[in-house]
Amino acid sequence: MGDVQNRFPYAVLLLALAAALSGCSPKPPIDDGTLVIAFPGAPAGIDPRLATDAYGTQILQMTHASLIRMDAAGNPVPDLAERWEERSPTEIVFRLREGLRFHDGKELSSADVRYTFAWILDPANRSPHRATYGTIRAIDAPDPRTVIFHLFEPSAPFLAGMVRGIVPTGSRAAGYSPPIGAGPYRVDDYQQDSEIRLSRFDGYFGTAPAIERVVVKFLPDTNVRFLELAKGSVNFVLNGVDPDLIPAALEHGNLVMEEAAGSNASYLGFNLRDPVLSEPLVRRAIAHAIDRESIVRSLWKGHADLADSILAPGFWAHADGIPSVRFDPDAARRLLDSAGYRDPDGDGPQPRFRLTYKTSQNELRRQIAAVIQEQLHRVGIALEIQSFEWGTFFSDIRKGNFQLYSLTWVNIQDPDIFYYAFHSGQVPPEGANRGGYRNPEVDRLVERGRREPSRGKRKEIYGKVQLLLARDLPVFPLWISRNILVRDRRLEGFEITPGEDYTSVKEMSVRREEGAGR
Amino acid sequence: MSERPPRRRFLRRVARHRAAVAGSAVVVLLLLVAALAPLLAPFDPAAQSLDAGLSGPSWSHWLGQDRLGRDLLSRLLYGARISAVVGLGTVSLSLAIGLLAGSLSGFLGGRVDHLFMRLADILLAFPGILLAIAITSVLGPSLRNVLIALSALGWVGYARLIRGQILKVRELEFVQSARAVGSPPVRLLLVHILPNAVSPVIVEATFGIARAIVAEAGLSFLGLGVQPPAPSWGAMINEGRHFLFVAPHLTTVPGLAIMITVMAFNFLGDGIRDAMDVREEIR
Numbered sequence A: 001m002g003d004v005q006n007r008f009p010y011a012v013l014l015l016a017l018a019a020a021l022s023g024c025s026p027k028p029p030i031d032d033g034t035l036v037i038a039f040p041g042a043p044a045g046i047d048p049r050l051a052t053d054a055y056g057t058q059i060l061q062m063t064h065a066s067l068i069r070m071d072a073a074g075n076p077v078p079d080l081a082e083r084w085e086e087r088s089p090t091e092i093v094f095r096l097r098e099g100l101r102f103h104d105g106k107e108l109s110s111a112d113v114r115y116t117f118a119w120i121l122d123p124a125n126r127s128p129h130r131a132t133y134g135t136i137r138a139i140d141a142p143d144p145r146t147v148i149f150h151l152f153e154p155s156a157p158f159l160a161g162m163v164r165g166i167v168p169t170g171s172r173a174a175g176y177s178p179p180i181g182a183g184p185y186r187v188d189d190y191q192q193d194s195e196i197r198l199s200r201f202d203g204y205f206g207t208a209p210a211i212e213r214v215v216v217k218f219l220p221d222t223n224v225r226f227l228e229l230a231k232g233s234v235n236f237v238l239n240g241v242d243p244d245l246i247p248a249a250l251e252h253g254n255l256v257m258e259e260a261a262g263s264n265a266s267y268l269g270f271n272l273r274d275p276v277l278s279e280p281l282v283r284r285a286i287a288h289a290i291d292r293e294s295i296v297r298s299l300w301k302g303h304a305d306l307a308d309s310i311l312a313p314g315f316w317a318h319a320d321g322i323p324s325v326r327f328d329p330d331a332a333r334r335l336l337d338s339a340g341y342r343d344p345d346g347d348g349p350q351p352r353f354r355l356t357y358k359t360s361q362n363e364l365r366r367q368i369a370a371v372i373q374e375q376l377h378r379v380g381i382a383l384e385i386q387s388f389e390w391g392t393f394f395s396d397i398r399k400g401n402f403q404l405y406s407l408t409w410v411n412i413q414d415p416d417i418f419y420y421a422f423h424s425g426q427v428p429p430e431g432a433n434r435g436g437y438r439n440p441e442v443d444r445l446v447e448r449g450r451r452e453p454s455r456g457k458r459k460e461i462y463g464k465v466q467l468l469l470a471r472d473l474p475v476f477p478l479w480i481s482r483n484i485l486v487r488d489r490r491l492e493g494f495e496i497t498p499g500e501d502y503t504s505v506k507e508m509s510v511r512r513e514e515g516a517g518r
Numbered sequence B: 001m002s003e004r005p006p007r008r009r010f011l012r013r014v015a016r017h018r019a020a021v022a023g024s025a026v027v028v029l030l031l032l033v034a035a036l037a038p039l040l041a042p043f044d045p046a047a048q049s050l051d052a053g054l055s056g057p058s059w060s061h062w063l064g065q066d067r068l069g070r071d072l073l074s075r076l077l078y079g080a081r082i083s084a085v086v087g088l089g090t091v092s093l094s095l096a097i098g099l100l101a102g103s104l105s106g107f108l109g110g111r112v113d114h115l116f117m118r119l120a121d122i123l124l125a126f127p128g129i130l131l132a133i134a135i136t137s138v139l140g141p142s143l144r145n146v147l148i149a150l151s152a153l154g155w156v157g158y159a160r161l162i163r164g165q166i167l168k169v170r171e172l173e174f175v176q177s178a179r180a181v182g183s184p185p186v187r188l189l190l191v192h193i194l195p196n197a198v199s200p201v202i203v204e205a206t207f208g209i210a211r212a213i214v215a216e217a218g219l220s221f222l223g224l225g226v227q228p229p230a231p232s233w234g235a236m237i238n239e240g241r242h243f244l245f246v247a248p249h250l251t252t253v254p255g256l257a258i259m260i261t262v263m264a265f266n267f268l269g270d271g272i273r274d275a276m277d278v279r280e281e282i283r
Helices: A004-021 A054-063 A110-123 A156-163 A222-233 A247-252 A281-288 A291-300 A329-338 A361-376 A390-399 A419-423 A440-451 A457-471 A502-507 B006-016 B018-040 B072-108 B110-125 B128-137 B143-169 B171-180 B186-195 B199-221 B233-243 B249-276
Strands: A033-041 A066-070 A076-078 A080-090 A091-096 A136-143 A146-151 A185-192 A194-198 A213-218 A236-238 A255-260 A266-272 A302-304 A353-360 A382-387 A406-410 A475-482 A483-488
Touching: A033 A222, A054 A185, A054 A194, A054 A213, A054 A502, A066 A080, A066 A156, A066 A419, A076 A080, A076 A156, A076 A185, A091 A110, A091 B128, A110 A136, A110 A146, A156 A440, A185 A329, A222 A247, A222 B233, A236 A266, A247 A255, A247 A483, A247 B199, A266 A281, A281 A361, A281 A475, A291 A302, A291 A361, A291 A475, A302 B233, A329 B171, A353 A361, A353 A390, A361 A382, A361 A406, A361 B233, A382 A390, A390 A406, A419 B249, A440 A457, B006 B018, B006 B249, B018 B072, B072 B110, B072 B186, B072 B199, B072 B249, B110 B143, B128 B199, B143 B186, B171 B186, B199 B249, B233 B249
Parallel strands: A033 A213, A033 A236, A353 A382, A353 A406
Antiparallel strands: A066 A076, A080 A091, A091 A146, A136 A146, A185 A194, A194 A213, A236 A483, A255 A483, A266 A406, A266 A475, A302 A475
C-alpha cells in the first residue's frame, strides 16, 4: 500500500511527460491567422511623444499614424495628411484626410496634431524629442483639417520629424497603458517586458489590415527566440535570429528567410582628444589593420555590407565615390612608423602603444571586439577590451570617457545626422560628437545642409561632408548589417525596409494552404 | 590529548573518506593544469582562425573550436588558471582580513568587537553577488577587481567564525592556565588560542574556494570578470550559450569543468570536516 503511494507522484510525472511529448500542445497561432512577432528586447515605452528606442518606435508604427511616413527610399509619403505644401520656407501647411478617427472612435482633427507637438515642445513634459522640433515657432489649426507649422528658420530635416504618432488631445503621458492612436492596430493588452497584443482597428482610414490579431513578444534570449520560431509559437522575427542559427532555423520546413539591404551602420569611434588618436595617421593605420571582410564573412555569415559612410549606400544622401579603406596591415605598420610609433621589438611582445576599447555586453559586439583586438595586435597595437552593461557603457561614451568604442547608428531618417554627430558644437550633452571632432569646413557644410530646402543641393553638400569625414576618419564606418527576416512561409506581404520599419504589417496576409500543418 | 600524533590521524581519516580522496585528486589536477597550462595547451588560447568558427571536435582540436575559431581545449586549460587564481586568491585575501578582524574582535572584545561585527552585519545585509556586481561595475572589469569584489564580502564569514571560536577557546582551562602563569596577550592569542580555533576555518576556506570559483564564473558570464581574450570558464559559457543548438560543446565543456571543480572542493571540504571532527555549525 505504502509502495503504491510512493510511486504515485512519479506516475503522474511520467504521464505528464508523455502527454507533453505526444503533441498535445495547442495548434500554432498561424493556423488561426495570428501574427506573432518576436522582438529581441522590450520597448522602454510606447508613447510616441516620448519613445526613443527602436522597439517602441516599431510598435508605434503599427498602432499610431503620423502626418506623413517615409517610404523605403526615404521619401515622404502621405499618412494622416493627404497632402502638404510649403507656402514659404518657414511655413508648411498640412491638409488632413477626411473622416479620420482614433481607436476610441473620436474624430482626429488638426487640434490633436497641434496638441501632440505642443506637448512635446512644452519643457515641463521633458520629451527627449523636444530638440528635434526646436525650429517650430508656432502651430496653427485654422480648421479641423488644416495644420500650419511656422518655423523660425528654413529647416530641411523638418519633414522627417513629422513622422511622429499623433495622440488625442489631453492624452496623459503613458504609464502602463499607452495612449491611443489612429494606426491600423489598436492595443488590447500591454504587459511590460513581456508582450503586447494588438487587434485590427476597423475605423482605420487606409485599407483594413488582413491580419486580425498581432502579438509582439519581447524575447531577449536568442535561444528562446530560436526555439519559439522552431515550435511555431512565434512566426515572424526580423533581425532577431543569430546569423549562426539561421541554417538551423531554416531546417524547419515552415520557415523561410528573406534578406534585404539595411541601414544600421556600425562604426569604430575614436577619441580625438587622446594624444595618440588625435593623429590622423594613427586612425588611418587602425582602419587599415582591421580586416572587415573576414569579420563580415565569419561573424555575420555574410549578412552585412562593408560601409564607407554612416549612411547606407541606398540612402538618397549617400555620397558616391568615397575612397574605401582596404585591409592592408603593411600599410598600417608603415603609417604607424611614420607617425612616430615604431614597434620597439618588431614582432616581439612589446606593443607600439596601448589603447582601451569599450563595448557593451552584447555577445556579438564582444566577439567583434576580440577579433579587432587580435587584428590590431598583429600591427603592434595592444588593445584592452572593457565590456560594460549598457547604461555604464553609454554614459562613458557620452562623457567622452573612452579611447576607442564601437556603436551602431540606427534609424537614420535625414542626413542632418552629420550635424548631430560631427559639428564641433554638438559635443555631448548637446549632441553626439562624442569624439570631439572639430573641422570648421564640416561645421559650415552641415549648418548649410540643414537650412537648404533643395534635396539635390543637400546631396551635394553632404557628399562633401562624407568625403571630408572619409579623409579625417573621426569615426571608421565598419559595416551595415543586412535586414534578415525569418518568417512562416504562409505569411505574405511584408516589405523589408532599410530602417526595419513595421509599417507594412498592415499589408500582410496569411496564405491559406490545404493540409498546412507541422 | 591523544595517543597518536594528530596530523597522522587527520590524514588517515581524510584518506578513508573516498569522496575526499577523489576531490583532492581533482584539486591537485586542477592546480597542475593551472601551473602547466602553457606546456599542456596545444594552441595559443587567443589565436583565432575565423573561418573555422564553431567547428566540432577533430583530431587537431580535441574539443572543437569556438566562434572565433579558438581552440577550446587550450582555452579550457588556461581557464583553469583563472579559476585557481580566483579561488585561492579570494580565499587567501578574505582569510587574511577575516583572521585579523575576527581575532581582534574576539580577543579584545568591547568597542573593537562592536565595530567589526556591526560592519559585518552591514555587509551581510547585501546580497553577495549583487554587491560583487556593483563593485566590479564601479572599479571596472578585471581579474584584480573580481578578487577585490569577492573578498570585500568574503572576509565576513571567516571573521565571525574566528571570533566565535576565540570566544569559546579563551574560556578553556589551558588558556586560563596560560594566562594565570603570565603569558603575554599576543602570545596567548597566537600560540594558545588561534591554533585551537582554526579547524572550522580551514573547512570553511575549502568550501570558500568553491564558492569563489562559482562567483567568478558568474561575474565573467556577465562580462564583469576577466576581459577578452583571457579565457575564463564563465565567459566561455556566455560565449557559447548563443550556439546551444549548433555547437553545444561550447557550453557543456566549461560547464562540466566548473561543476567538477566545485564538486571536488566540496568533497574535500567534507572530508576535512569529518576528519577534523568539527562539530560546529558551518555555513
